Structure formats: C-alpha cells, structure tokens
Amino acid sequence: MLDDADRRVLRQWQADPSLAPAELAERARVSPGQLTRRQAKLREAGVVKGVQAVIDWGALGYAVEVSLRVTLDKTQSRAFDEFIVAARAVPEVIEIQTFLGRVDVRLSVIARDMAHYQHLYRSRILTLPHIADIEALMHVARIKSDEALPL
Template sequence: MLDDIDRRLLRQYQHAPHLGPAELAERTGLTPATCARRLDRLRGNGIIRANRAVIDWRALGYEVEVSLRVSLDKTHPRAFDEFAAEARNVPEVIEIQTFLGRVDLRLSVIARDMAHYQQLYRSAILTLPHIADIEALMHVARIKSDDGLPL
C-alpha cells in the first residue's frame, strides 16, 4: 500500500503540514510535481484526512480539563446514539470516545475554572440522556500528546 517514498513524505508532512509541495519535495528528494501527485493520492485514499489548526485552549482561558467516564443504561436500545448526539451539542465537550467494558464512553470536557466546570456538569452533563454512572477524573498534567506516527 505505502512504499518508502510515501513513508518519507508522510514523515515530513506530519511534522510540517504547512509546507507547500515545493518545500516538501525538497525535503523528501522528490520533484514538486511528483510530491503533489503523491499527496493527492494519499488524500484520495484517505491516508491524509485533513489539515487543521490546533488551538491551545488554555491560551483562550480554559484552565480545567476533566475526563468523564460514563456508563449508560443499556436497557434503552438507542442509549449510545441518543447520548452521543446530545453530548456533541455541548461545546465544552472536546472529545467523545466509546469503549467496550464497564465504561461505555469517555468525554473530555474543558472549562474556564472549577465554578464553570461545576455549572457545566450540573446543567449540561448530568442532563445528558441514559446515564447510569459517571466518574470524573481531573487532569493534572499531560505527559505526552503526539499525533505523529512512527513511519
């Protein structure tokens, strides 16, 4: 599926997606036209999914991050779908993950401070449908956060 040239291109691209094809081509030893064609193919095959801005939410005044482990009342056949649909509408929920096991979902929630988190928890989180149990884990430090892959 991927050859060594694709891997070399992806290694450079994932660390500097802002570079144009000419600069990326120079770093990978390709011609600009070949680089552009390969990038288009990687995008077309769904390997490169997006270019996006990563915004530091702490710089915008959000100081609190909480992981909420949620178990749902699975006696309702649409519990997952209905919960996820409602949780998506809470702007401070920045990530939703599903699991198999005792915990069904994990929500990452950000807040400006503890008072803001308490207000969010009471008015937006606890009102989500089909919650059977919820556990809050307060984030203290992020040791590693890296979207780069070992290519």
C-alpha cells in the same frame, strides 16, 4: 500500499504541516510534481483525512480539563446513539470515545475554571440522556499527546 517516498512525504508533512509545497518536496526528496500527485493519492486513499490547525485551548483561557467516564443505561435500546448525539452538542466536550467494558463512553471536557466546569457539569453533562453512572477524573498534566505515526 505505501512506498518509501510516500513514507518520507508523510513523515515530513506530519512533522510540519505548514511547510510550503516546495520545501516539503525538498525535505521528502521528491519533485514538486511528485509531491502534488502523492498528496492527492494519499488523500483519495483516505490515508490523509485533512490538515488542520491545532489550537492550544489553554492559551484561550480554558484552564480545566476533566475526563468523564460514563456508564450508560443499556436497558434503553437507543442509549448510545441518543447519548452521543446529545454529547456532541456540548461545545466544551472536545473528545468522545466509546469502549467495551464497564465504562461505555469517555468525554473530555474543558472549562475556563472550576466554577465554569461546575456549571457545565450540572447544566449540560448531568442532563445528557441515559447516564447510569459517571466518574470524573481531573486532568493534572499532559505527558504525551502525539498523533504522529512512526513512519
């Protein structure tokens, strides 16, 4: 599916998405025209879903991150769907993951401080539908956070 030139483009693009097209083409060792065609092909194939700005929410005053492991009441047929819809509506929920096993859903929640987190937890999280059990894990340090693929 991908040839060596595609891999070079992807490697350089994910290393620095802000590169100007001419610089990206040079680093990937393709012509600017080839770069444009390859980028279009990678987008159309769904390999590249988009290019986005990654914002350091800590720099914006969010000092607390909590990972919530949620077990849902699976006696309700629409528990997953209704929980996910409601959780998506909470702006401070920055990630939602679903699992097979004892834990059904994991939410990553950010807050400005512990008082803000406590308010969010009581007013927005505990009111989410179909929660049977919830466990909070306080984030201490991010050791590795990398979405770059080894191309």
